[in-house]
Amino acid sequence: MTTPVTRREFLNLLGAYGGTSAVLQAGAALGFMPNTSQAADISLMANNGKKVAILGTGISALTTAWELTKAGYDCTLLEASHRPGGRMFTVRSGTVIDEIGNYQRCEWDNDPHLYFNAGAARIPSIHSSVLKYCKELEVELQVFVNESKTAWVQDDAMNGGKPIRNTDYSSSMNGFISEMLTKSLGKGQLDSDLTESESETLLGMLRSFGDLNEDMLYKGSVRAGYGSGGFLDHGTKRDVVALRDLLKTRLAGSVMVTTQEGTGSGPLLMQPVGGMDRIIYAFANRLGDRIKFRAPVTEVMVKDDGVEVAYEQDGETQLLKADYCFNCIPSHLMSGIPNNFPDEYTEAMNYIRRGRAYKAAFQAKERFWEKENIYGGITWVNAPSAQIWYPPHNIHGKKGIVLSAYNFGGANYTEMSQEDRIEDFLSAGEKVHPNYREMCEKPITIAWHRMNHMLGCAPRWARSRGGWSEKEEHMYETLRAPVNGRHYMIGDQATQHSAWMESAIQSAHYALADLDQRVRTEPA
Amino acid sequence: MKKLITVTALMLSALCSISASAAEGDVGVAATMDDRYCTTCHGADGVGNLAIEAPRLAGMEGWYLKRQLENFRAGIRGTHAEDIPGLEMQPMAEKLSNESITDLVDWIGGWEYVPAAVTVEGNDRQGRTAFQSCAACHGANAEGNEALGAPALAGQNDWYLITQIENFRSGVRGSHQDDTFGAQMVTMSKTLRDEQAILNVVSYINTLQK
Ligand SMILES: Cc1cc2nc3c(=O)[nH]c(=O)nc-3n(C[C@H](O)[C@H](O)[C@H](O)COP(=O)(O)OP(=O)(O)OC[C@H]3O[C@@H](n4cnc5c(N)ncnc54)[C@H](O)[C@@H]3O)c2cc1C
Numbered sequence: 252m253t254t255p256v257t258r259r260e261f262l263n264l265l266g267a268y269g270g271t272s273a274v275l276q277a278g279a280a281l282g283f284m285p286n287t288s289q290a291a292d293i294s295l296m297a298n299n300g301k302k303v304a305i306l307g308t309g310i311s312a313l314t315t316a317w318e319l320t321k322a323g324y325d326c327t328l329l330e331a332s333h334r335p336g337g338r339m340f341t342v343r344s345g346t347v348i349d350e351i352g353n354y355q356r357c358e359w360d361n362d363p364h365l366y367f368n369a370g371a372a373r374i375p376s377i378h379s380s381v382l383k384y385c386k387e388l389e390v391e392l393q394v395f396v397n398e399s400k401t402a403w404v405q406d407d408a409m410n411g412g413k414p415i416r417n418t419d420y421s422s423s424m425n426g427f428i429s430e431m432l433t434k435s436l437g438k439g440q441l442d443s444d445l446t447e448s449e450s451e452t453l454l455g456m457l458r459s460f461g462d463l464n465e466d467m468l469y470k471g472s473v474r475a476g477y478g479s480g481g482f483l484d485h486g487t488k489r490d491v492v493a494l495r496d497l498l499k500t501r502l503a504g505s506v507m508v509t510t511q512e513g514t515g516s517g518p519l520l521m522q523p524v525g526g527m528d529r530i531i532y533a534f535a536n537r538l539g540d541r542i543k544f545r546a547p548v549t550e551v552m553v554k555d556d557g558v559e560v561a562y563e564q565d566g567e568t569q570l571l572k573a574d575y576c577f578n579c580i581p582s583h584l585m586s587g588i589p590n591n592f593p594d595e596y597t598e599a600m601n602y603i604r605r606g607r608a609y610k611a612a613f614q615a616k617e618r619f620w621e622k623e624n625i626y627g628g629i630t631w632v633n634a635p636s637a638q639i640w641y642p643p644h645n646i647h648g649k650k651g652i653v654l655s656a657y658n659f660g661g662a663n664y665t666e667m668s669q670e671d672r673i674e675d676f677l678s679a680g681e682k683v684h685p686n687y688r689e690m691c692e693k694p695i696t697i698a699w700h701r702m703n704h705m706l707g708c709a710p711r712w713a714r715s716r717g718g719w720s721e722k723e724e725h726m727y728e729t730l731r732a733p734v735n736g737r738h739y740m741i742g743d744q745a746t747q748h749s750a751w752m753e754s755a756i757q758s759a760h761y762a763l764a765d766l767d768q769r770v771r772t773e774p775a
Numbered sequence: 776m777k778k779l780i781t782v783t784a785l786m787l788s789a790l791c792s793i794s795a796s797a798a799e800g801d802v803g804v805a806a807t808m809d810d811r812y813c814t815t816c817h818g819a820d821g822v823g824n825l826a827i828e829a830p831r832l833a834g835m836e837g838w839y840l841k842r843q844l845e846n847f848r849a850g851i852r853g854t855h856a857e858d859i860p861g862l863e864m865q866p867m868a869e870k871l872s873n874e875s876i877t878d879l880v881d882w883i884g885g886w887e888y889v890p891a892a893v894t895v896e897g898n899d900r901q902g903r904t905a906f907q908s909c910a911a912c913h914g915a916n917a918e919g920n921e922a923l924g925a926p927a928l929a930g931q932n933d934w935y936l937i938t939q940i941e942n943f944r945s946g947v948r949g950s951h952q953d954d955t956f957g958a959q960m961v962t963m964s965k966t967l968r969d970e971q972a973i974l975n976v977v978s979y980i981n982t983l984q985k
Contacts (some may be wrong), residue, residue, distance in 0.1 A: 331815075333806040334797065341797065348808035351815065352866045354808045524800070544804045549819035584815065587824025601826050666862060701866070703815055706827065763961045 267730040268741045290383035291760045294768050303327070304560045304573035306548050308335035311755040312579040313534035313743040314384070318763055320538065327571055328538065329562045331547035331704045335535040337579070338370035338705060339752065341526030342612070348695060349703040353669055358693045359614045359652070364645035366526040367612040369697045370708075371752050373397065374521040378753035380760070381530070385523065388533035395522040396643040398509045399628020401476075403683045406500035406633040409490065416685045417628070419475045419492055420506055422462065426469030427494040429461020433544035502631045509629060524644070530752075549579060549705075551590040553738045577762060579742035579755070581605070581707060582730075592734055599726035602746055604714075605700065605707025609664035609678050611636065611656035618651045619686055634679035635663040655694070656679060659708060665698040672696045709750035710743060719747070731761065736769055800952065804940030810875045811882060821886050824910045824930040825894070828860040830935035831945070834888030836919055837880045842956070844868050844876050851951045855918070858873040858947045889932040890984035895974060897936065908966055912959075924956045929983040936977045940964050 284741070301324050305312045308330040316326045332349070334340075341349060345363040348369070357366050373395055374381050385392055402417035409415070436454060437768075445453065458464070463471035466676040470491065477486035497503070510514055523529040535542060543564060550561035558576035562569055578585065582600040620641045627643030636656035645651060655676040656664065664672045673694045680687035699708035712727060713719045719727075731745045746754035776782050779786060813832065818824040823831035832840070846852040853865030869881070909917070912925035919927030928936060939961035942948035949957030 334803045343797075343816075346797070347808060349806060349808070349812075351812045352868075352870055356808075528797055532797060535802045536800065539802065542802060544802075547814070548821065583826035584824070586820065586826035587816070587818025587829070588821060589822060604828075666866070703812055706815065 270332055293318050296771050300325050302573040304576045307579040309337035309742050310752050311759040314756050314759040315577045316536050316538050326541050326544040329546045329548050330544050333544055333717050336528055336531035339527050339531050340370045341528035342367045342369050348697055350701045351703050355695050357685050357695055364527055365652050368527040371527050374515055380756040381752050390529050390533045391524040392521045392525050395520040396627025397520050399625055401624045402628040403630040404502055404535045405683045408506045409496055409500040422472045423492045424497055427460040427462055429457040430469045433457050433467045497628040505631050553734045559738050562753035576629050576739050582744050595729050599730040602726055604711040606709040606711050607665050607700045608659035608708030609698040612652050612654050612697040614692040615653050615690045616692055619690050630683055632679045636676035636679045665700045669734040696700045779808035797825050823891055831891050831934050835884040835886050838921055841880050851954045854950040855947045858965055891932040891979050897935045897974035897978035899982050903977045907977050917980050928980050933977050934980055940973050
């Protein structure tokens with residue numbers, strides 16, 4: 252540090268980076284670990300042959316079909332696409348990516364390790380329903396490494412554009428934070444509510460958290476890795492990266508929080524061996540020809556005693572009459588399908604916005620990251636591509652699939668040509684790995700906003716960052732209540748925590764519980 | 776009951792696979808990579824979709840459809856930075872070949888005309904007066920006039936007509952130097968003074984649905 256950053260300067264900077272609200276949110280979240288420690292126990296009343304139409308084959312629809320079929324209902328699933336699974340989509344040799352206006356066919360080597368989860372990729376240990384079905388359907392899981400301290404952080408604004416290791420970044424950041432908090436301890440601001448012994452404990456924690464020296468100053472840490480030696484010889488500390496330098500990048504928010512479990516992230520996550528779609532096919536293969544593919548729904552009419560669903564297949568319009576209907580078609584697509592839903596239901600459907608997200612990946616000729624001591628985790632870059640993920644499976648194998656872009660929010664890749672997307676992630680990646688471009692084979696990209704039959708990455712209910720308005724809460728309740736006791740909207744769109752498989756599954760459980768209640772009370 | 780469940784589950788697992796699409800033995804069918812993906816956005820049977828802001832295509836005149844696809848493809852339409860829905864449509868047309876456009880016009884031409892639902896309410900009597908200047912090109916019943924290059928407006932989604940008139944007025948549509956037809960509308964849209972006038976004329980067009 253050439254000139255020290257004052258506390259005020261630091262707090263201002265923190266504020267500018269959304270720090271204050273981040274702190275407040277962190278505070279509010281304490282004691283609010285999502286209550287998913289136990290998966291719901293589904294015990295539906297056995298039912299002989301009631302007909303159920305299930306629209307779409309997202310994980311919520313497959314869960315519904317699976318549970319109902321086990322209980323003896325007669326299910327038919329209608330899927331617009333050639334494949335099941337919606338946003339749980341794994342790309343491997345031969346896969347067609349049906350992004351509209353940008354079709355691609357994946358030409359990677361045909362090898363079970365060489366796959367890419369283009370949609371959902373990570374399972375947190377607190378997502379009990381997802382894990383419950385993996386167990387029930389014998390989907391083999393393995394650990395997914397979400398954070399590697401040897402992965403990189405790169406920003407043109409920081410360190411002259413040269414990447415630094417995640418551990419260099421986070422050890423130094425922890426050191427400086429500890430040093431500053433230590434300085435303000437004893438000045439009556441931070442510790443006015445603490446007893447002497449509590450202050451001492453805090454001080455001790457800060458000292459080891461930041462690896463401070465006897466003078467309670469941060470002068471570098473071997474946690475950032477050794478400058479030299481470390482095994483046969485004494486290790487030397489590396490040069491300290493100045494706090495001011497660390498603060499030049501806005502990537503801190505990403506670099507410092509990937510290990511927080513409660514949000515569904517965490518250092519240890521899981522993935523199915525062979526791709527996320529193993530979960531999808533574990534359901535779908537068991538459901539077999541109950542699923543009709545390339546059968547887009549074209550009309551949904553709720554009647555007094557059931558639901559009539561029109562769909563197209565082989566150029567013909569077909570009619571499916573059912574007692575009940577479960578629908579996971581994305582609301583923004585359902586809006587364009589004629590129906591007789593009540594106005595307030597349609598209003599709620601039209602209200603939900605669709606998020607934008609994109610990913611890209613390529614086959615790496617060699618596992619070049621392993622030569623840099625990286626065996627998983629995420630590199631953060633300040634470019635539209637944002638992230639690089641290294642496959643944690645098949646260590647020391649020949650090739651591997653690298654995730655070369657993953658970002659959401661802005662339009663970016665959605666409006667870029669395939670060539671521009673590839674150039675974006677290559678030019679960002681070669682600032683981190685000099686041989687990146689050379690290692691890249693057969694890149695693919697996927698903009699969820701343009702994926703056929705999806706057109707979005709995740710439903711977005713709340714328009715304000717401050718949370719859900721009363722009107723939004725009301726619309727949400729409207730949409731998840733069944734129409735006429737016959738038509739259920741399911742999927743993560745019918746939850747308050749979208750973009751998770753767990754939410755989608757729980758929406759199905761919620762709807763199934765309602766159905767079961769109705770069926771049980773029906774006169775025989 | 777427990778026993779029953781096990782038996783059903785066993786039966787289910789025996790009932791596998793249609794054709795391989797993801798891995799050996801997985802259900803699913805072969806993907807097609809054709810250009811007939813329009814209904815994902817434009818609604819089932821091309822009836823339009825408000826949530827995507829994509830208008831009704833069913834019943835659209837073939838010559839107008841063709842021109843718009845060509846304009847999108849050439850970037851004459853749908854490239855203005857503020858034209859959010861246009862920017863969504865533009866890449867959808869970018870890779871269409873001439874043959875594909877012919878096929879699409881043919882295909883869409885076979886869709887049944889269904890007038891769009893009325894979603895706005897204005898003063899259609901005042902709109903009727905304003906519409907007199909539109910009728911010269913779009914026809915007295917807003918049925919369109921191929922000779923003048925002006926499409927039918929009757930039956931189109933009213934929310935879409937409103938955005939288009941607003942787009943013409945602000946130059947978001949029709950200001951590209953090669954957009955000769957759009958340029959005419961830029962001029963004409965200025966005869967509608969404000970939002971209310973636009974709403975009125977669209978409400979009148981709503982009364983003309985065949
Ligand atoms: C990039 C990305 C990353 C993600 N990462 C994670 C993650 O790491 N962990 C996690 O838990 N979750 C993740 N998610 C979220 C997760 O994938 C979703 O929450 C979940 O898969 C949604 O399932 P769903 O049941 O709502 O249905 P969807 O997957 O939305 O399925 C909708 C279905 O409807 C079908 N359909 C559309 N139109 C019609 C029609 N007209 N007729 C018939 N069918 C139709 C579609 O083809 C599709 O099959 C991610 C999502 C994305 C996009």
